[in-house]
Amino acid sequence: MQQSKAFVLLIDSGNSRIKCRVLRVTVQGLDTENYVDEFVLNNDQYHLFERELKKLQRVFGRALGIFAISVASLSLRTNLDEMCIKVFNRSIEWLRVEKSSLYLNNHYDVQQLGVDRWYGVLGAYQHYSSMYQQMVANDKTAFLYISFGTATTIDAVVGNDYLGGVILPGVRLMQKSLYHGTAQLPDVHDLVISKDIFPRNTQEAIETGIVRAQAGAVLRQIQTIQQFHCLPLLYISGGARNSVITEIQSVFSNQADIPKVIELEAPVLDGLMAYIASRNFS
Numbered sequence: 001m002q003q004s005k006a007f008v009l010l011i012d013s014g015n016s017r018i019k020c021r022v023l024r025v026t027v028q029g030l031d032t033e034n035y036v037d038e039f040v041l042n043n044d045q046y047h048l049f050e051r052e053l054k055k056l057q058r059v060f061g062r063a064l065g066i067f068a069i070s071v072a073s074l075s076l077r078t079n080l081d082e083m084c085i086k087v088f089n090r091s092i093e094w095l096r097v098e099k100s101s102l103y104l105n106n107h108y109d110v111q112q113l114g115v116d117r118w119y120g121v122l123g124a125y126q127h128y129s130s131m132y133q134q135m136v137a138n139d140k141t142a143f144l145y146i147s148f149g150t151a152t153t154i155d156a157v158v159g160n161d162y163l164g165g166v167i168l169p170g171v172r173l174m175q176k177s178l179y180h181g182t183a184q185l186p187d188v189h190d191l192v193i194s195k196d197i198f199p200r201n202t203q204e205a206i207e208t209g210i211v212r213a214q215a216g217a218v219l220r221q222i223q224t225i226q227q228f229h230c231l232p233l234l235y236i237s238g239g240a241r242n243s244v245i246t247e248i249q250s251v252f253s254n255q256a257d258i259p260k261v262i263e264l265e266a267p268v269l270d271g272l273m274a275y276i277a278s279r280n281f282s
Ligand SMILES: Nc1ncnc2c1ncn2[C@@H]1O[C@H](COP(=O)(O)OP(=O)(O)OP(=O)(O)O)[C@@H](O)[C@H]1O
Pocket: 013, 014, 015, 016, 017, 148, 149, 150, 151, 170, 171, 172, 173, 190, 191, 237, 238, 239, 240, 241
C-alpha cells in the first residue's frame, strides 16, 4: 500500500517578512536532515500565503503540523491561522519563549523576550552544540547571535546559558530615521563603507556612520564577553550583515585572536526545526 504524503510546516512571522520551511514526514518520522522547501513573503503580501499552502498540499500532501513564531501584528497572525484552517483544516501551533529548551537556560525576562530572538538563539545554539561535540565542550565557550533584521539584536550565550542581549534600530530603520528626522539628509538605501576614515560627502558619511554604529555595538559586546569569559564565536544573520561583517573583521585585522564568523541564513527556522524534532514528532 502506498504511504500517503505528509509534511510539517514551520513559520517565522517576523517584523517585515514571513519565512517558511517544509519538512517531510516519512514512516521513520520527521526528516530534519533535508528540508524540502522554503519560501518567503513580505508581510504586505500575506494574502499570497493561501496560494502557497495550496501548492504545498498538491506537492507534499497533508499538513501533520504547522508550528510558528510571530513578532508581527495580531491581525497578521489571525489571517495566517485562518488560511491554514481553510486549506488544511488545521490551526497553527504558536510557540512561545521558554525558561529552558534543548539544554539552553534562558536568563532574559521570559514574558518580554521576543520569540524570534529565543528561537534564533536556539538555532545558533544547535550549530554551536554540534560544533563543540566534536571539540572540548566546556563553560569557557561562548557565542553571540547577531541578527541584522528590521531591528538589530545581539544576544549572548556562554556555555549553556543565554545571558541576554541588546536591541538597536536595524540598518533600514537608521537610514529612515535620519531621512525623516532631518530637513537636509537624503534617503540612503546602500550600505558601502567609505575608504576614508573620515568620509567627506553626505552619502558616505551616513552609510559609514550606520555601519560603524552597528559594528560598534557588536564590538562592545565581544569586548565584554572576552573580559569575563573568552572570545565568542559570532553567528550572524540578516539582510544587512555583509558590510557590517567586513567592518567588524577590519577592526581585528591586526590582532592575533580574531572572532570566527559563521553566517546563518535562517536561524529562527533552524531553532524551530530543532525544537520540533526534540518533541519526538510523529
Ligand atoms: N542586500 C542588502 N544590502 C544591505 N542591506 C540589506 C540588504 N537586504 C536587506 N538589507 C537590510 O537588512 C535589514 C532587513 O534584513 P532582513 O531582510 O534579514 O530582515 P527581516 O527578515 O525582514 O527581519 P524580520 O525578521 O525582523 O522581519 C534592513 O535593515 C535592510 O535595510
